[in-house]
Amino acid sequence: MSSSIPIRPAEHFENLERQAHAARLGMWVFLATEVLLFGAAFALFATYQVQFPHAFKLGVEHNTKVLGSLNTGVLLLSSTLVATGVHALRAGHRKVASWLVTATIGLGLVFLVIKGIEYGKHFDEGIYPGGAGHWFAEHHDRGLAEFWTLYFGMTALHAIHVTIGACVLGALLSSILRGRLGQENAHRLEVGAIYWHLVDVIWIFLWPLFYLA
Amino acid sequence: MSTTPLAPAASPAPEASHAPGASPRPVAHPSYLGVDTTLRSWLLTTDHKRIGVLYLVTLLATMALGGFFALALRIEHLTPNATIVSAMTYNRMFTLHGVIMVWLFLIPSIPSSFGNFVLPMMVGAKDVAFPRLNLLSYWIFVAGSILVLLSTGIGGIDTGWTFYPPYSSISATAVPLALLGVFIIGFSTILTGLNFIVTTHTMRAKGVGWMRLPLFVWSIYATSIIQVLATPVLGMVLLFVVVDNGLGWGLFDPARGGDPVLYQHLFWFYSHPAVYIMVLPGMGVVSEVVASYARKNPFSYKAIAYSSLGIAFVGFLTWGHHMFVAGMSKFDAGAFGVLSMLVAVFSAIKVFNWTWTLKRGAVALKTPLLYIFAFLFLFVFGGMTGVATASMSLDVHWHDTYFIVAHFHFIMVGGTLTAFLAGLHYWFPKMCGRMYPERLGMLSAALVFAGFFVTFFPQFLLGNAGMPRRYFNYPPQFQVLHIVSTVGSWVLAAGLILTAFYFLWSLRWGAPAGPNPWGSRSFEWRTASPPPKHNFRREPPFEIDPYDYTQPLPDEVYQ
Amino acid sequence: MSSFALPKTVVRTGLALFVLWAASFGLSYVHLGSASLLVALAIAAVKAALVVMFFMELLHESLSMKLTLAAAGGLLAILIGLMIADAATREPPPLVPPGYPAPDVAKIPSR
Numbered sequence: 001m002s003s004s005i006p007i008r009p010a011e012h013f014e015n016l017e018r019q020a021h022a023a024r025l026g027m028w029v030f031l032a033t034e035v036l037l038f039g040a041a042f043a044l045f046a047t048y049q050v051q052f053p054h055a056f057k058l059g060v061e062h063n064t065k066v067l068g069s070l071n072t073g074v075l076l077l078s079s080t081l082v083a084t085g086v087h088a089l090r091a092g093h094r095k096v097a098s099w100l101v102t103a104t105i106g107l108g109l110v111f112l113v114i115k116g117i118e119y120g121k122h123f124d125e126g127i128y129p130g131g132a133g134h135w136f137a138e139h140h141d142r143g144l145a146e147f148w149t150l151y152f153g154m155t156a157l158h159a160i161h162v163t164i165g166a167c168v169l170g171a172l173l174s175s176i177l178r179g180r181l182g183q184e185n186a187h188r189l190e191v192g193a194i195y196w197h198l199v200d201v202i203w204i205f206l207w208p209l210f211y212l213a
Numbered sequence: 214m215s216t217t218p219l220a221p222a223a224s225p226a227p228e229a230s231h232a233p234g235a236s237p238r239p240v241a242h243p244s245y246l247g248v249d250t251t252l253r254s255w256l257l258t259t260d261h262k263r264i265g266v267l268y269l270v271t272l273l274a275t276m277a278l279g280g281f282f283a284l285a286l287r288i289e290h291l292t293p294n295a296t297i298v299s300a301m302t303y304n305r306m307f308t309l310h311g312v313i314m315v316w317l318f319l320i321p322s323i324p325s326s327f328g329n330f331v332l333p334m335m336v337g338a339k340d341v342a343f344p345r346l347n348l349l350s351y352w353i354f355v356a357g358s359i360l361v362l363l364s365t366g367i368g369g370i371d372t373g374w375t376f377y378p379p380y381s382s383i384s385a386t387a388v389p390l391a392l393l394g395v396f397i398i399g400f401s402t403i404l405t406g407l408n409f410i411v412t413t414h415t416m417r418a419k420g421v422g423w424m425r426l427p428l429f430v431w432s433i434y435a436t437s438i439i440q441v442l443a444t445p446v447l448g449m450v451l452l453f454v455v456v457d458n459g460l461g462w463g464l465f466d467p468a469r470g471g472d473p474v475l476y477q478h479l480f481w482f483y484s485h486p487a488v489y490i491m492v493l494p495g496m497g498v499v500s501e502v503v504a505s506y507a508r509k510n511p512f513s514y515k516a517i518a519y520s521s522l523g524i525a526f527v528g529f530l531t532w533g534h535h536m537f538v539a540g541m542s543k544f545d546a547g548a549f550g551v552l553s554m555l556v557a558v559f560s561a562i563k564v565f566n567w568t569w570t571l572k573r574g575a576v577a578l579k580t581p582l583l584y585i586f587a588f589l590f591l592f593v594f595g596g597m598t599g600v601a602t603a604s605m606s607l608d609v610h611w612h613d614t615y616f617i618v619a620h621f622h623f624i625m626v627g628g629t630l631t632a633f634l635a636g637l638h639y640w641f642p643k644m645c646g647r648m649y650p651e652r653l654g655m656l657s658a659a660l661v662f663a664g665f666f667v668t669f670f671p672q673f674l675l676g677n678a679g680m681p682r683r684y685f686n687y688p689p690q691f692q693v694l695h696i697v698s699t700v701g702s703w704v705l706a707a708g709l710i711l712t713a714f715y716f717l718w719s720l721r722w723g724a725p726a727g728p729n730p731w732g733s734r735s736f737e738w739r740t741a742s743p744p745p746k747h748n749f750r751r752e753p754p755f756e757i758d759p760y761d762y763t764q765p766l767p768d769e770v771y772q
Numbered sequence: 773m774s775s776f777a778l779p780k781t782v783v784r785t786g787l788a789l790f791v792l793w794a795a796s797f798g799l800s801y802v803h804l805g806s807a808s809l810l811v812a813l814a815i816a817a818v819k820a821a822l823v824v825m826f827f828m829e830l831l832h833e834s835l836s837m838k839l840t841l842a843a844a845g846g847l848l849a850i851l852i853g854l855m856i857a858d859a860a861t862r863e864p865p866p867l868v869p870p871g872y873p874a875p876d877v878a879k880i881p882s883r
Contacts, residue, residue: 012339022342022415028837029407029441032844037445039848040479046852047475047859069797080786083827087779096776130462131469142470149464197828201820208812212800414836442847478855529847542862
């Protein structure tokens with residue numbers, strides 16, 4: 001299946017191959033900034049965890065392990081699907097690719113819903129960022145406020161990234177459906193998928209820190 | 214070094230052949246300035262040269278604003294007590310002076326203006342890799358700057374440019390707005406850096422290998438690495454302060470178990486490398502200007518190129534020397550003290566290379582080179598005092614005094630601003646196709662240097678005598694040095710105002726420059742001045758090394 | 773149009789990820805004490821490496837992209853390492869800041 005609209009490189013590029021290489025490198029450099037953005041928050045988490053190991057353990061134990069783990073599974077599955085979608089588009093199976101990308105976006109929304117349910121539970125229990133809420137009237141350990149502030153800050157920032165990733169994939173999906181994205185310029189889906197994988201990788205590290213250990 | 218001579222026969226039928234100083238008017242193609250002259254075509258341009266010019270104009274305006282605050286601060290210190298403003302206004306003014314000069318001027322100064330203008334030409338490309346992203350980066354910068362300036366309108370900020378919590382978490386001034394502004398400007402910095410990295414990797418023309426890139430490209434490349442990797446850390450920590458102040462999250466609030474020293478760790482993980490974001494591009498300008506006016510290849514191309522990367526890397530290992538008295542552990546303080554001194558090694562490699570290149574060269578003394586002389590003197594002076602303050606025992610005495618203020622102004626103003634002015638004089642003919650008046654240029658260079666030195670040298674003495682920074686009042690025995698410093702700031706301002714006037718004059722009445730007024734071998738001079746929209750009308754053979762002065766200049770212009 | 777054959781690398785990587793996911797979840801119920809965080813993070817690192825190498829296909833990318841990620845990872849290690857070094861070797865801050873409810877002394881970790 002070939003593309004219905006001829007795809008040419010932008011005028012300042014020699015050929016499409018070079019443009020694809022530039023796009024991928026650009027995305028990797030951007031991912032490096034994302035690594036450092038979340039890395040700053042991870043550094044805060046690590047330092048506070050060294051200072052208040054007891055409070056951080058209490059906080060982790062209070063979190064709902066099943067919901068967090070379910071969300072990890074959701075993201076891992078979505079990553080597998082979108083990686084398959086990239087292979088499908090490269091092989092020219094535009095229809096398969098569009099279904100896989102749709103499923104990925106759907107799983108992203110499932111993730112956000114589960115995250116929202118968790119937030120609702122915290123608010124019901126009286127846990128708010130900054131050590132506000134009645135839960136903190138009963139739990140005084142030094143460092144608990146930091147744990148929950150970091151929890152809300154980091155997971156909210158991650159949820160924003162999931163939303164952005166879903167929007168990016170949505171735009172690419174519409175390109176596939178309109179015949180503007182196909183085998184020749186599959187690198188555009190690749191670049192979008194790489195971003196989605198990074199969002200997954202960040203959650204892979206958030207999960208043990210906030211739910212497991 | 215290339216030894217292949219450029220055979221004129223290999224490039225048939227040049228349409229416009231220019232000897233230096235000949236007619237500047239390209240016959241075949243309109244310049245990038247003449248392609249389209251509507252306002253819309255400027256504001257929505259994706260041409261890297263026009264974006265460079267947009268940045269330059271914006272940055273000159275922000276510099277003037279920051280300079281205005283600086284002059285007001287100096288006038289305030291003419292007397293030991295209140296002179297023209299109240300203490301609260303003083304707090305807001307020094308904060309705004311710092312915020313504007315650091316994020317609205319110095320960080321983007323050379324990379325976003327000259328980098329955008331010449332980097333694609335230096336790698337032989339038609340444009341940067343992502344032209345629309347480049348335009349977006351400019352408008353993000355404008356939006357962030359507007360937020361910062363809006364915060365002035367609704368009460369300003371009084372935390373100092375470092376925004377240290379716990380005070381910044383509770384200050385009733387417009388902290389969240391200003392910090393969001395800086396956060397947004399950070400996006401612009403990241404996008405520009407990303408663009409330059411990808412451009413350098415993927416857009417080099419045939420024949421322009423890594424070891425044949427003009428040294429300015431190396432320094433901008435190293436700068437971009439810092440921009441891309443350090444800025445997000447600042448973004449994250451500023452966001453936490455925004456929610457601390459705006460929503461009361463209190464992540465750094467000691468009353469809730471928080472640790473303000475962690476803020477300082479993350480802030481300086483960005484803000485110390487940020488000094489190299491400011492000074493590395495300046496070093497790139499120095500390398501270009503020194504080679505052009507010494508008419509000689511740099512003493513060691515590789516040493517200058519790799520030391521740029523070395524500074525970029527080591528710059529990330531030194532942030533703790535800002536925190537010696539902040540309550541950091543003694544182990545970390547010792548480690549950071551030692552690591553900080555490594556930066557001096559790479560800087561010295563560069564300084565020795567430049568001076569030796571000049572000594573061996575056939576020097577043509579022009580305004581840009583005068584500024585480079587100022588740079589070398591002031592940068593070495595500021596750098597050596599930096600090594601001194603990296604020693605913890607000395608820093609405990611000097612910390613938060615005018616000694617530190619003088620030290621970093623020697624690097625930021627004495628280094629970056631002089632290099633910026635050198636670059637402005639050096640590339641002005643390329644950007645506008647006209648020359649500036651040389652004698653006035655030299656006069657203003659002398660004024661800027663003298664004014665700068667008289668302003669900031671007394672501040673070393675003040676700081677060593679115990680004058681703390683950011684204080685509104687001071688004991689009367691410091692008054693003489695303060696007056697000397699204030700008078701110096703007037704001389705500095707006079708030099709800059711004179712510069713502004715003759716540049717405006719030259720835009721209209723300057724002598725036509727011709728494609729290569731300096732006889733430079735660097736790639737951006739191998740096209741017309743001002744260059745056509747796609748830089749080189751056809752790909753020029755980049756066979757002559759950008760620093761090869763052993764052969765006659767090829768008289769063909771690939772416009 | 774021929775039918776689409778599932779890419780083997782992706783399927784295998786996906787399976788490995790889910791095995792590690794289950795392992796990490798199961799191990800969190802085993803009492804490992806202070807080692808539990810390290811074990812969980814080690815498994816996370818392996819999972820992240822799998823995603824980066826086979827899903828994001830860094831394995832087949834050019835050196836420039838590998839270096840980009842390596843630089844980001846290296847700097848992050850430096851940042852976290854030196855910050856933890858500070859927190860771990862610092863003289864303890866005052867335990868009860870003014871205005872803060874008195875903590876349960878037994879629960880404060882000794883240094």
